[in-house]
Amino acid sequence: MYTNILRHPGPTPIPQKVQLAMAHDIYSHRSGEFVELYRETTKRLKPLFGTKQDILLLPSGGTAALEAAAINTVSSGEDVVVITVGAFGDYFVGICEKYGFNVHKLAIEWGEACTEEALVEFLKPLNSIKAVFATYNETSTGIINPIEKLAKVVRTQTDALFIVDGVSCVGGAPAEMDEWGIDILVTGSQKAMMLPPGLSFVSVSERAWKAIENNKTPSYYLNLSSYRNWAEKGMTPNTPAITLIYGLAAVLDLIEEEGYEQTIARHALMKDMVRAAMRSLGIGLLTSDEYASPTITTILTPEGLDLGDYLGHLKNEYHLDFAGGLGHLQGKVFRFGHMGYCFPSDILEAVSLMEAGLQDFNYSFESGAGIKAAQDVFLSRKKR
Template sequence: MYENILRHPGPTPIPKRVELAMNHNIMSHRSAEFVALYHETINKVKPIFGTKEDVLLLPSGGTAALEAAAVNTVAKGEDVVVITVGAFGDYFVSICERYGFNVHKLEKSWGEACTAQDLAHFLVGLPPIKAVFMTYNETSTGILNPVDELAKVVHEHTDALVIVDGVSCIGGVEAKMDDWGIDILVTGSQKSMMLPPGLSFVALNQRAWQVIEANQTEAYYLHLLSYREWAKQGMTPNTPTVTLIYGLREVCKLIEEEGGIAQSAARHTLMRDMTRAAMKALNIPLLAEDAYASPTITAIKAPQGIEISTLLAHLKQHYHIDFAGGLGSLQGHIFRFGHMGYCFPSDVLQAVSLIEAALQDLHYTFTPGAGVIAAQEVFLAAHK
């Protein structure tokens, strides 16, 4: 049985070095050895978030971290703004509504980004807002919101916290949490962080902690004040994912060896540009505009005359490469090419060549090799 090449937007491939690190002998999460591992790893993680503040590790998927960010900062009946540009922005809406927050939803069409002007206009006339929730990288559409600009608008017009979902991009884009005025930044392990699912991250500044301390949350497992107190000791309040923390330390070393998060972000931007150039050369439409296109995932529309489901099934069955389909209203209309984490320009060239092979099999009219050549030209131009 052949192993499929995973080009999903998560989970993503895991480097062999990280796999080997996770094979380390298990140890007690209350031992001195674990405390040393915890402190070392957290110090290595902070530059990836662009912060000198607290970064907490939760033994959970990213959704739990999003929920923790919400339930620890906002009380029932308080007003919040949620910016949604796709399926994962809608996650924040659902979480906030479940806890009884008064949600003001700034909704953009799927495939569009939220601009600073959109947000400034939306905030006019609203009651006092406790928090503004936004998605940095919208996985369902391949949109990268300008969270630096959005955070500035929030601080200019309100006293609200800026809470950002960075699940599908942290590790693959630059994040300057402290400089941009982001109060809480969340991500998960299984995307650009090059780990299996099961570990999430919540980075918080002192402004966020002041709000959390004043908020009487009902959370128990997701009680962030408890995580903060245990973190001072180099531990977590509940049993952590010890093996993933071993792996996380190795991921941080890989990013350091590459040249830091700026270089990792540059690699992801290059892969985005290669992918988009290839699709344009093949006359296959893209969902997002160039200005707001994600460096970690590209949403690609159906080639003329070919069903998305047929193309994806053919690619997986005959060429052993696995892409993701669309979500929600985009199901059957797009497929999603994940180029994040443990992915390199050579992987993009491989994937494009296999897409071309499948297109020829399905009798799509194009110049063979056009996509590969376009992607290769972008790559070569970046290395001149």
């Protein structure tokens, strides 16, 4: 049986070193061995978040961590702003509405980023905003929001907390939580963190902890104060995903071996390689270069092709697995993931197989043009 070449926005491929680490003999989450593992791995995570604050580990998917960030800081009836630029920004809207928050939705056209000017204008007539929620990297559209600039607007124009979904980019894009003024930053295991699903990471500022202490929304499993109290003991309040934390230690080994700055640069390089390849093949891109995600590229359906047939053919014939579009973009775009355990050689492989599929569908293009364009970007960056 062939293994698919997974080029999704998550889950993403898992390095062999990480798989082997997760095969470690299990031990109790109340043991001294676990305490040492927990404290060491959470300490090593801090540079990825750009923070001196503790990193809390939740045995959950990223969505549960987003819910925890919301319900621990805001109470029913309080005003919040949710910046949404795609399907996953709408997740925050759904969470906030479910708990009875008064939601002011700043909806940006899919494929566009939220600019600081748009946020300034949106906030002007609003008073007593408790929190502003934003998605750093939107995987449904392949855009990355200018989070540093948006954080500055929130800081200078309101007293609100700034809560950021970094699920699909922490580990593959710059994150400076403390310097930028982010109050809660969340990510998940199955994206740039190169792990299976089932673990999420939350970091909380001192301002946010004060809000949490005064918050009225009840919570039990997702109670961040409980996670903080247990973290002081080097543990979690409930049984954690122990094997994933073994794997996390191996992930951090890999990132530290490469160097975090080099990891970020690699993701930016792969983004540029994919975009250059598509342009050389005459295939459109949903987003502008300015706000293009370093971890995923959203690509318009090649002209004259049935997207479902093309993606199915790539998977069945060449074992290349891309993600389709979401929401109203379904059937109009596909998504090329290049995050985590992905390297320039993987981009060249995927583009080559894309070209083979295009030839099978009699799509008109210069054979090898996409590969050459991606390779030229790689070679030019390598010489610097």
